[in-house]
Amino acid sequence: MSKIFERLYNGIIKENPTLIMTLGMCPTLAVTTSLINGVGMGMSTLAVLVCSNFIISLLRKFIPDTVRIPAYIVIVASLVTIIQFVLQGFVPELYSSLGIYIPLIVVNCIILGRAEAYASKNKLIPSIFDGIGMGLGFTMALAILGFLRELIGNGTILSDGAKALVKIPEEIYTPASIMILAPGAFIVLAFVIAAMNKIKEKHGMKPAEVPDYTTKEGCAGCAAASLCAGAAPKAEEHVNSIKAKAESAAAKENVKVEAPKPETVQAKEPVPADTGKEDKE
Amino acid sequence: MKLLLLAISAALVNNVVLSQFLGLCPFLGVSKKINTSVGMSGAVIVVITAASAICSAIYHFILSPLNLTYLNTIVFILVIASLVQFMEMFIKKSNPALYQSLGVFLPLITTNCAVLGVALSNVQKDYDIWTSTINGFGTALGFALAILLLASIREKSEDNDVPKSFKGMPHVLLTAGLMSIAFFGWAGVL
Numbered sequence: 317m318s319k320i321f322e323r324l325y326n327g328i329i330k331e332n333p334t335l336i337m338t339l340g341m342c343p344t345l346a347v348t349t350s351l352i353n354g355v356g357m358g359m360s361t362l363a364v365l366v367c368s369n370f371i372i373s374l375l376r377k378f379i380p381d382t383v384r385i386p387a388y389i390v391i392v393a394s395l396v397t398i399i400q401f402v403l404q405g406f407v408p409e410l411y412s413s414l415g416i417y418i419p420l421i422v423v424n425c426i427i428l429g430r431a432e433a434y435a436s437k438n439k440l441i442p443s444i445f446d447g448i449g450m451g452l453g454f455t456m457a458l459a460i461l462g463f464l465r466e467l468i469g470n471g472t473i474l475s476d477g478a479k480a481l482v483k484i485p486e487e488i489y490t491p492a493s494i495m496i497l498a499p500g501a502f503i504v505l506a507f508v509i510a511a512m513n514k515i516k517e518k519h520g521m522k523p524a525e526v527p528d529y530t531t532k533e534g535c536a537g538c539a540a541a542s543l544c545a546g547a548a549p550k551a552e553e554h555v556n557s558i559k560a561k562a563e564s565a566a567a568k569e570n571v572k573v574e575a576p577k578p579e580t581v582q583a584k585e586p587v588p589a590d591t592g593k594e595d596k597e
Numbered sequence: 598m599k600l601l602l603l604a605i606s607a608a609l610v611n612n613v614v615l616s617q618f619l620g621l622c623p624f625l626g627v628s629k630k631i632n633t634s635v636g637m638s639g640a641v642i643v644v645i646t647a648a649s650a651i652c653s654a655i656y657h658f659i660l661s662p663l664n665l666t667y668l669n670t671i672v673f674i675l676v677i678a679s680l681v682q683f684m685e686m687f688i689k690k691s692n693p694a695l696y697q698s699l700g701v702f703l704p705l706i707t708t709n710c711a712v713l714g715v716a717l718s719n720v721q722k723d724y725d726i727w728t729s730t731i732n733g734f735g736t737a738l739g740f741a742l743a744i745l746l747l748a749s750i751r752e753k754s755e756d757n758d759v760p761k762s763f764k765g766m767p768h769v770l771l772t773a774g775l776m777s778i779a780f781f782g783w784a785g786v787l
Binding site for chain 1: 615616617618619620621622623625626627629630632633636667668669670671674675678697698701705709710713714717718721760761762763764765766767768769770771773774775777778781
């Protein structure tokens with residue numbers, strides 16, 4: 317029982333995928349133009365995550381280690397296709413407003429990350445609750461962003477185009493519609509993470525850092541690290557080695573070029589001095 | 598002319614990162630230094646262009662005649678993953694010099710959602726193979742432009758004195774937000 321609550325707490329608060337780990341940024345920013353869209357996307361991801369954790373945990377002893385990533389991708393992609401049909405059939409409006417971001421749940425690194433980090437190593441029940449916790453954490457973050465963007469950018473809460481649960485009259489507040497356009501997504505998320513940093517600072521925790529995949533530590537923090545086998549740090553090392561080679565080659569050339577200069581200067585300087593002396597004499 | 602306009606609009610007006618939010622992970626994670634982001638954008642241009650062409654061909658010649666279009670998500674992700682692996686092996690064997698400058702970045706792109714996103718949106722918009730390839734190329738150019746700009750801004754503003762809570766992630770996100778506002782201006786061009 318305690319394991320279940322620990323998993324839920326871990327997913328929603330401690331390792332919140334969006335606000336703490338900054339994973340799965342694409343859907344977070346793209347679909348949170350309103351509260352409904354944010355929650356819809358969060359719930360679809362939750363469903364896929366729980367099912368994929370369930371299946372992968374069941375099959376964890378049967379999938380050979382060498383082909384596990386392609387196997388996970390096929391499982392997740394099939395689940396996403398099913399969710400796509402369900403949404404298309406039962407909530408066509410949500411389906412059309414989420415658009416291309418529904419099939420893109422396949423490449424959401426939260427899902428493959430949890431499959432790799434948790435479900436492939438743990439028993440069935442904890443894996444399911446890990447999926448529920450992470451999915452709820454993701455949904456919560458999307459709901460916060462969607463709520464703020466809809467309120468500031470449209471002046472409504474829970475609007476479905478025609479009707480809205482709460483609508484601020486235009487005489488009181490003129491909506492800043494940039495907040496439901498693309499730039500607003502970046503700006504609102506920046507302020508939400510800054511607020512989180514302030515709260516974390518009070519509790520003595522480290523602020524959110526920009527993921528830097530070009531260092532070993534940053535790459536290990538990325539959920540997709542197992543997929544690319546730490547390619548980014550390798551690439552960075554490689555770029556640095558090329559740079560170092562170029563610099564050392566340039567340094568050698570500089571030595572060659574610079575070396576004759578002092579000689580010529582020295583050779584020239586005495587000449588006027590000599591001539592000066594000769595003139596005086 | 599139509600294709601040229603399509604490429605320009607994919608690169609600037611509907612910029613893949615700044616207005617469609619695809620490929621944000623490498624956009625944030627590999628943009629600390631200009632050098633690395635140059636290699637990354639080169640690899641992205643090659644992979645997205647090739648993947649759009651191949652996925653579109655598979656869709657038009659295999660999936661569509663057999664009425665299997667609902668399988669496109671599964672098929673595309675597998676095709677892209679194997680394409681990237683194959684490309685890495687091919688470049689490593691055939692052109693070691695190119696591998697040195699570009700190949701090391703290829704595995705990073707396997708799970709880049711921009712690649713799958715472009716392939717899927719080509720199909721959704723009913724583009725033929727040629728148009729898809731040009732659209733993919735334009736989109737990848739837009740990605741390269743955005744990541745290079747962000748890397749240059751980050752190198753310049755690294756030591757700026759920003760409020761403590763805004764250091765790191767919020768700072769980069771606000772930069773991206775301002776870039777996105779600037780890219781909105783391109784909508785008036787076409």
